[in-house]
Amino acid sequence: MFEIEKGLHKKGAKLIAGIDEAGRGPLAGPVFAAAVILPEKVDFKYVNDSKKLTEKQRNLALQEIKEQAISIGIAMTSVNEIDQINIYRATRETMLAAIRQLKIKPDFLLIDAMPMETEIPAQSVIKGDEKSLSIAAASIVAKTTRDKYMLEMDAIFPEYGFKSNKGYGTKEHLDAIEKHGVTPIHRRSFDPIKSMIKEKRVHYYIPKARNVIK
Numbered sequence: 238m239f240e241i242e243k244g245l246h247k248k249g250a251k252l253i254a255g256i257d258e259a260g261r262g263p264l265a266g267p268v269f270a271a272a273v274i275l276p277e278k279v280d281f282k283y284v285n286d287s288k289k290l291t292e293k294q295r296n297l298a299l300q301e302i303k304e305q306a307i308s309i310g311i312a313m314t315s316v317n318e319i320d321q322i323n324i325y326r327a328t329r330e331t332m333l334a335a336i337r338q339l340k341i342k343p344d345f346l347l348i349d350a351m352p353m354e355t356e357i358p359a360q361s362v363i364k365g366d367e368k369s370l371s372i373a374a375a376s377i378v379a380k381t382t383r384d385k386y387m388l389e390m391d392a393i394f395p396e397y398g399f400k401s402n403k404g405y406g407t408k409e410h411l412d413a414i415e416k417h418g419v420t421p422i423h424r425r426s427f428d429p430i431k432s433m434i435k436e437k438r439v440h441y442y443i444p445k446a447r448n449v450i451k
Contacts, residue, residue, distance in 0.1 A: 255275070267313045267386070270334070271378035272310040272343075345357065394442070396416075419433075419434065
């Protein structure tokens, strides 16, 4: 998975940033992106395409990345902004923001499937998290960061099962929307939520009173 990077190193690129996103498709929660610059030599045991890893393996891979990466940048775009500018633009802007968060400016970008015009030379790689170790590392950082966020949202909105579905449109999640309503972290521009609101088939979430006094 390091062949693309090796080729770029031979051409003179020294600081190659892999960029990927997490959360483009869910019905709830922000979209996250990460940019990761790896050294020319790494010693990874767990880093791989994030979709092929278990949650435990992803967390172990995250520690490897944190220990060995030259720089890591992370960015997030809110649900409100996703609804305002659409998910494609939001994903692109989040990726650009993640690049800006790097402490060291890269001299080449490897971007997962997203064509972008930047001042830095870049290459869009289809299925990049399978072909590029730098993109795979960025994918792991973005996904684990977003999963942690959705776990926090699960504590606030326990009715929706965000701990397990991470905001994706599972049957249980859709049933919860029908029953409990649309929360502030649901994407109202996404169907079926958009249609449900338009047809007045769903109300807005009302938090339940919780007994916090012991």
